[in-house]
Amino acid sequence: MAAVGNRPLICHASRDFDFAESSSQKLGFVKFSVSICNGKSLGFRDADMRSNFLAPVRAMEGSGVPYINGKADMVRSNDDAFTDDSNGKSIHRLSTIKNSTNIVWHKCSIEKIDRQELLQQKGCVIWITGLSGSGKSTLACALSRGLHSRRKLTYILDGDNVRHGLNRDLHFKAEDRAENIRRIGEVAKLFADAGVICIASLISPYRKDRDACRALLPEGDFIEVFMDVPLQVCEARDPKGLYKLARAGKIKGFTGIDDPYEPPLNSEIVLQQKEGVCVSPSDMAETVMYYLERKGYLKA
Numbered sequence: 074m075a076a077v078g079n080r081p082l083i084c085h086a087s088r089d090f091d092f093a094e095s096s097s098q099k100l101g102f103v104k105f106s107v108s109i110c111n112g113k114s115l116g117f118r119d120a121d122m123r124s125n126f127l128a129p130v131r132a133m134e135g136s137g138v139p140y141i142n143g144k145a146d147m148v149r150s151n152d153d154a155f156t157d158d159s160n161g162k163s164i165h166r167l168s169t170i171k172n173s174t175n176i177v178w179h180k181c182s183i184e185k186i187d188r189q190e191l192l193q194q195k196g197c198v199i200w201i202t203g204l205s206g207s208g209k210s211t212l213a214c215a216l217s218r219g220l221h222s223r224r225k226l227t228y229i230l231d232g233d234n235v236r237h238g239l240n241r242d243l244h245f246k247a248e249d250r251a252e253n254i255r256r257i258g259e260v261a262k263l264f265a266d267a268g269v270i271c272i273a274s275l276i277s278p279y280r281k282d283r284d285a286c287r288a289l290l291p292e293g294d295f296i297e298v299f300m301d302v303p304l305q306v307c308e309a310r311d312p313k314g315l316y317k318l319a320r321a322g323k324i325k326g327f328t329g330i331d332d333p334y335e336p337p338l339n340s341e342i343v344l345q346q347k348e349g350v351c352v353s354p355s356d357m358a359e360t361v362m363y364y365l366e367r368k369g370y371l372k373a
């Protein structure tokens with residue numbers, strides 16, 4: 074196994090992963106669950122423990138006073154909007170995020186950890202990137218099927234499909250692709266917060282845009298899968314005839330032909346041909362599932 078940056082690079086759909094680093098060091102959510110481990114490990118089976126743990130948050134919900142999110146991207150916009158509790162801690166703050174002003178984050182006592190307990194899995198985003206025809210959608214489906222048969226809840230956000238609805242206003246120029254990726258990244262983050270294993274499959278050609286989506290999630294929860302399939306192979310497949318149209322100049326700005334694709338430098342998983350032969354979609358899905366299992370995502 075090769076390593077690039079500080080993340081393992083997995084080649085040839087190999088199952089050889091580097092798990093030397095403890096998952097509790099790497100995954101923020103593990104630290105979080107440890108900090109409330111008594112409540113969590115007892116889970117819903119110990120109602121007293123559970124309700125004690127939730128009591129302060131419930132009181133806040135009932136008080137009608139919004140709870141602070143404390144998110145780094147919340148910008149303090151109005152000092153008068155801060156309220157102090159008896160400990161002198163701020164419990165109410167209005168924020169400004171881009172064009173949204175005077176908005177307040179509402180917290181609920183049922184959180185991601187509770188949903189994960191219910192689903193017996195950990196929410197995360199598997200981000201499949203690669204050229205058109207590299208097998209992103211095929212892998213997404215194989216993975217969803219594999220996880221479903223293990224009773225794990227997944228949801229696929231496929232670039233093509235999302236462009237039929239939420240992103241129907243977007244084209245393929247760089248700004249539109251960036252916005253497509255940003256929106257899918259935000260939706261994927263919500264799915265992960267819901268406890269779902271969200272599989273995003275879109276070309277996402279620009280490194281900067283993919284990294285911005287990674288930054289939305291806790292460390293470890295964004296799992297980038299690079300479909301490292303040569304352009305010639307994708308072009309030979311050409312299931313939609315789009316490469317042919319692009320070569321004929323009938324589609325302008327087609328990724329890999331006259332528009333760039335920036336391969337990931339340190340994705341968690343790289344799937345390649347082995348000795349010039351394509352690995353089957355189900356074997357690729359197994360590789361990803363093995364990664365999820367070893368990293369603790371297939372249990373609460």
Ligand SMILES: Nc1ncnc2c1ncn2[C@@H]1O[C@H](COP(=O)(O)OS(=O)(=O)O)[C@@H](OP(=O)(O)O)[C@H]1O
Pocket residue numbers: 204205206209210231232233236245249250251253254274275276277278313315324325326327328332
């Ligand atoms: N100009 C151009 N470049 C690339 N792809 C194009 C283009 N025009 C249409 N298509 C079709 O749109 C699909 C890519 O959509 P994505 O949302 O995944 O693209 S992106 O992430 O915003 O770059 C892509 O689907 P996949 O083949 O499944 O990747 C193509 O079928």
Ligand SMILES: Nc1ncnc2c1ncn2[C@@H]1O[C@H](COP(=O)(O)OP(=O)(O)O)[C@@H](O)[C@H]1O
Pocket residue numbers: 203204205206207208209210211212310312351352353354
């Ligand atoms: N692992 C694979 N081996 C051989 N052919 C594949 C593999 N994965 C996908 N394909 C084929 O390649 C074509 C493109 O796959 P698709 O999943 O639609 O790619 P993408 O979503 O990246 O455009 C399809 O015809 C599909 O059947």
